[in-house]
Amino acid sequence: MLARVIGLGQRAAGDDGAGIAVIEALRRAGVPEGVECAVAAGPSALVSLLWTPDRVIVVDAVVAPLGGEVIDIDVDRIDPSAPLGVSSHGLGVRQAIELARLAEPELTSPDIRIVGVSIARPSRYVERLSPVVAAAVERAAQRILELVGR
């Protein structure tokens, strides 16, 4: 396998489902051989998905003032206390990555990247993306395809 792409989010929480939508876009477009797509509802489900020798790309919604941006995020530069690092499931993305590395340093992917889709605020019980975030989904999928070498 070349890479594992993991979409993080909740479909029933409006723009929070951006990561899931990007995975769906990748599956529609088709990914290169050796690229595996997966989804996780929250960072706690992310940990074991990081245990792979291959490159991992996590795609997640990121709260920012301006919605609809596609952002490359350096995992090691995320402030553990930043909003990205906090989730209802007790862990943030940064914490999930740290836990994976601490628990299984030999098993955890040596190359983990995050592609963020900026959103204004997750909604409750809305099963669609806002237009500005929906418009960013294809761009995020394209960025991921660049990262996996297509």
Added chain:
Amino acid sequence: MSEGTRTIHVDYLARVEGEGSLTIRLEGGRATEVRLAIFEPPRFFEALLRGRGFDEAPDITARICGICPVAYLMSACRAMEDALGVVLPEPLRALRRLLYCGEWIESHGLHVFLLHAPDFLGYPDAVSMAKDHRGWVQRGLRLKKAGNAIVTVLGGREIHPINVRVGGFYRAPSRAELAALLPELRVARDDAREALRWTSTFAFPDVERDYELVALRHPDEYPILDGRIVSSRGLDLDVHDYDAHFVEAQAPWSTALRSTIRGRGSYLCGPLARFNLSFDRLLPEVQELAHAVGLDVPCTNPFRSILVRMLEIVQAFEEAIRIIDAYEVPPEPAVVPVVRAGTGHGATEAPRGLLYHRYTIDDEGTIVEAKIVAPTSQNQLSIEADLHAIAGELAAMPHAEATVLAERVVRNHDPCISCATHFLTLNIEAT
């Protein structure tokens, strides 16, 4: 603020499932006000369900929770099967029990190792704990992964399983698919036994609570999929009689409904209730293990719920291994229901406690009424009562310590208070 009066306010509770806030007003040595404000999704889903097909209820309600979707699938299926007169053949029932074991392992594993254990070992979070206790966090994550593997194989995918339907499954797994899980399950089962011994060495605050405990009770099995609703004070009901004995009301500070037993008051469901009411239904070796670590009935110290969750993980692994060992592919993956009008009731044991669904469907199978009562709604009053019970202790503590203890009291019950979004801004402050 007058002298001797103090308010502990936590805007967002850390390490609980979802968004919630906690306010405790202390005057002297007692709590004059305890407000656990939670934002709970099932009410919104009930409205979403009206007008949808009977067969859509399991998948729609499974989206309520990213941690326990199987519980919602199972209670919805049970209720719809009750409405449609479907009785599952034993092999399909066993597969459902296996799927549920996977979720118990995964959900309890998350709570014990990543959310609850840091409280006992004095760490603010799992990452800090992992730096000093790598081996246990490693075992916890592996154990959780083994539960995920069961859910993935049977459910079709790890989160929001898609292979469950009213009447059974869309596809039954092959024997080889399930047998491939066994090596990982056996290793994780042994790790879980060791982890139970480890958690039994934790220091537990000396608190005993006088709960009315409520759980399903089955004639032969530890309760997961079905049974009668029983309580520690004599309730013994068919699931169809749930609404006659339990009532819900809304507090102005919370979107969640709070359940009581009619004419009696608060009650507690979840691991402590199951353990106390069905200890004799645990597998004999699991009962022996409980005795060996000093976990006996009655157990009404909420801090010791971490031990009960670990014990239930062991039980779930043992059961999963037995079900897989005995598995033969069923002739059909589902009983196809004949649509008819009716009302159905379903209650199963989610990791956090009793999850009740009721649906009324018309003669075309369209949902005309839905009711969902999640475990956290049922436990909310008991959680607040726990905080009242330790008010004197909180009042005597420095503010920061009191805040930590108050949060621990909430986390004892692993509340799942909003699962429809994974993002929230955390801001803990004490004023």
